[in-house]
Amino acid sequence: xxxxxxxxxxxxxxxxxxxxxxxxxxxxxxxxxxxxxxxxxxxxxxxxxxxxxxxxxxxxxxxxxx
Numbered sequence: 742x743x744x745x746x747x748x749x750x751x752x753x754x755x756x757x758x759x760x761x762x763x764x765x766x767x768x769x770x771x772x773x774x775x776x777x778x779x780x781x782x783x784x785x786x787x788x789x790x791x792x793x794x795x796x797x798x799x800x801x802x803x804x805x806x807x
Contacts, residue, residue, distance in 0.1 A: 748774055749773075750770050750785075752771075753769060753784065757784055758784070759784055759789055760784045764786060766788060766789070767786055768785065769785065770784075770786075770787075772785065
């Protein structure tokens with residue numbers, strides 16, 4: 742388990758919309774620190790979360806710097 746004081750992807754506890762430009766779907770996850778103020782975290786829906794994960798995996802497979 743990741744320490745609460747590190748940036749991570751975590752499930753949302755309340756309902757709001759995805760922050761990704763042009764999306765507007767229901768948020769499901771947040772990127773940020775669970776121990777920090779949630780208004781500084783980025784909200785993602787399931788589709789955008791899966792897209793981000795796929796992008797990170799692709800970058801890692803290409804040995805490109807992140």
